[in-house]
Amino acid sequence: MSDNPSVASEEEATEALEDRLERKKEVREECYVDGDVLVVHDEYYTIRLSDLDTPEKILGWIHHLVEKTWMDKILLRRFINCAAGANDIEIEGP
Incomplete structure (x- = not known):
């Protein structure tokens, strides 16, 4: 084991x-x-895909969901990928 x-x-x-x-x-x-x-x-949330069909709408939901105590980075990333993928929205990263 390291001393650090x-x-x-x-x-x-x-x-x-x-x-x-x-x-x-x-x-x-x-x-x-x-x-x-x-x-x-x-099933706590069921969100119509039509309510996630633009990057701005997805961002609005992200803003809402990050306040939830059960939301973590891995689930948030999954949400983004599912929402974007289902609506053919390309997510570009750095």
Whole structure:
């Protein structure tokens, strides 16, 4: 183990990666397209795809959803990808 507490051991890094991969699997069930709606957070929200058909509309929902205590970065990324993908909106990153 490193003397530097900010450096994770190989075991800790592996565990963190496994946790992240497991979370990515979970979000597939928490956010998905079903017909003409996007289901978010185990059916807590069902959003019409027509309400997500522009980048501005998606951003409005992002602004709303990030305030939720159950929203995390992985679920938010899934939401963006599902909303954009279902409406043929290309997301460009840096």
